[in-house]
Amino acid sequence: MKVKVRKFINYIRKPQHVILLVLLVCLAYLVVFPLFYIVKDTLIVHTSEVNRVHANAGTLTNYHWAKTFLASDTFATFWQPLLHSLICAVLSCVIAILVGGLFAWLIIRTDMHCKKLCSTLFMFLYIMPGWTLAIAWTNFFKNSLVGGTTGIFEAITRVSTPNWFAYGLFPIVLVTGLHYAPYAYILIGGILKNMDSNLEEAAQILNVSRAGIFVKITIPLVKPAILSTILLVFASGLSVFSTAQFLGLPVNFYTLATKMYSYLNGTNPGRGYVYAVVMMVLSLTILVLNQRMLGTRKSYTTVSGKSSNISLTKLRKGRKIISILVTAFVICVTILPFISFATESLTQVKGDYSLANFTLKYWIAEDAGIGFSGILRNPVFWKALKNTLLLAVCCSLGAGTVGALAGYGIARKWGSKLSTVVNGLTFLPYLIPSIALSAIYLSMFSTRHGIIPALYGTYGMLVLIGVVKYLPMASRSGLNSMFQISATLEESATVMGIPWWKRMCKILIPIQKTSIMSGYLLPFTSCTREMELFVLLYTPNSVLLTTLLFMYNQKGYEQFANAITLLIVILVISLNALINKITGASIDSGIGG
């Protein structure tokens, strides 16, 4: 007995053990428990379903599952949306990898012009909320199918865009793929940067053709990065909601996520949870496949030795043209949306771009119609701005700190069962669709459970869900940074009897300062532009910029909605630039490690 106790004491004297155990308990409650909760929610009658299921609220029922899989209309209500979701997820991956990969190669391995500008602008795609591109797309390419005034493209060229181009699968896939292309850029770029080009040169000497080098050497080297991108983009593409809603609704194009939303929002939430479960199972399958293909590698991004020898491919004649094309493309997808938001927020009558129609009243007027003052005079806007910033700071502090500690614990105990389990748990929230997670938290925390108080209605609730949802990003960057430090550094300090906190503060953190800061930056950025996660949970006291935007969009106050979108994007980008300037941390180093 005594031996056991001593063993245990010895065990928990090691900080990495304590971190992992505490994380295990917390994550079990905050991540695993909700999963069971979702499954439970697919099996009970909710209050809004009483008249539908004809049973008392809270009783067990197989209604939702039966309706989803056994009813006569399952093709239209389930299988077709499932198919759409899968196609969207797969094609988004393809586009993200092609665009991001090509871009990474051009920036890192060629002698293209304007690299700095392009690289910075390209990151905007990720920094901007995904749906902003969708809004911009409709601003530009709206055609007469949906009636009203047509988009800017048709106004200028007089050419009507075909339906498949303006709505549905094509733009959804394109927008989602472009939004996640920076992932691929960072992950693939990270490897290209560190890859020893001696390998390729050796092949060249051996007279291997260019294509051969690409297929036999470059691709295998960037394979882990591609697989990581697939995992990240597939899970996101599957649950993408706003983009699919904006671009799919006019042509009756539904995905699992938009179907789930309409069930959750309507009077059959139980069925919505069934869809959420299906989406999570799909994401988990991809995760497992991914792990299999990666084998037992240490991390998702593999740095294959530092290289000082990067030879730039000469683009020769194509240099100018390619530079111009790439720059033009990047400007098109980043700057033009800004212009369209600004224009739409300044026009009184939609679609009329004559000078007389421009007005500043939606920004600054005392009374801008419909009982609102201009956005800059609206107290609700300022409250939302304050709340958004506060929330972003709280979430990033929470997720960043927990993520860094998790990274430390996992890295130090790499290979042990506990470490593997915790590592998996920190990534799990990424696979739960935001809307489903927030719906679960809404029901989980609206009543008291043992010692856990009813958090609903508090600001802490928003912080909690933010921390959980962004933990995957933060822990990934924490893990990557800890892997890069050899354990010997810390061990020598341990031998000298230096306490743990001092080892952290004086050795580990200073070495990986920028990388750890990036772990804070990612949650910060994501939180500022997050809508789906918070829209169910915010209360009038904790109104956020994005939830305000959601309300304006729902009500059709388009000028206000465009103005807020513009402000959110500017806010996120300038905060990013500021943090980058002060700390040297940047989003790129966060994902790529």
Add this chain to the structure above:
Amino acid sequence: MKSKKMLAVLLATTITAISLMGCGSTADTQTENTESTAEVTEEATEETESAEEETAVDEMSYDDLVAAAKEEGSLVFYGANSYLQDAADNFANEFGIKVEFTQLGETEMIEKVTAECNSGAVNADLVCAQDTYRVAAELINTGYAMNWSNSRVGEILGDSDCTMMTWYYDTKSFMYNDELVGDKWLTNLWRITDPEYKGLFTMKDPASEGVNYDMLTMLTSEPYASKLAESYKEYYGKDIELTTDNAGWEFIKMLFENGVILTTSDSTCATTVGALGQADTWIGYFSTQRYSTQEEKGIKLSYDYETCAPFAGYAYPVYAIILNGCSHPNAAKLFSEWLLSENGWAAFNDYFGGFSANPANVHATDYSFDDIKQYIVMDDADYLVEHRADVEDFIETLR
């Protein structure tokens, strides 16, 4: 040992920081709440006693209610209509009671309020909700709504039970752009389902607008379904061939099959239909209020209640519902009663298409609610409770 202590401290501050933050702010709001409720508690206990007496004898006199409301000092309410902000300001000015109004989408509002009531942290005193089906299922049947009555309200509305008090009727109408076709063009609703006009009808997605589900559900009820069948014969010159239960269901089916364009807001529908210089004439179903803002928005809209067979719009009640366990019940009661008064309606005097439940109040339209009742579909809570789920499921299969 030292490192262990430090570690303990660090862990306590970081990993549990989440829950601490949560608890911290809970504590904050709770103390605020308890402070504000502490003052009221004493009275509340008295009130519950007197409330019991009241139901036996009579409710508070108007002056007593005003005094009790002023004692509470503030009112928190949610609503979907932006005009409510003005009403809130008017109420605050008249009684010196601080009013905090939050505009929320209908679905969001119901979700939030049920979550609040479920958690016991009831933030709102009152909600102005309109989706009859969800109000009945999720606020009334769950017991979240306060059961109260007021004879003065009874005199105006003919029913003194205020649990689900209707304070005004809002309307949505089938409108079109008369730029090409002139007025009195939409003579029959079945035109929407006519393949000749395929893809030229728009409405807000019912999945994000419960009252649109309510309207479509009412079409499947009698007498509306029969009226639709008659109009079908007028339009196509033959009896309707049913593949569903009745002409109402058939109308919904044909409407979706004819390529309805669903949007995320009524305003979008209005600009879609009303935009100038279009090659086709669109029909849309959206809030009647949009008719009055067409000049400001640079669009052109028209509607004819009398010409359009069998009906050209829908009227739905907007309820004022007080929540059990709220902090300012008397202010909420006063506000409900006041909404029916002339001053309470003042903010809505110009609200086109809205009709106070108190017939004495003015309306912005040049017809009264009684005038148009025969031309529009009326909301029926009992029917909705029974059938809306079926209509929702049916529509899901049509998408």
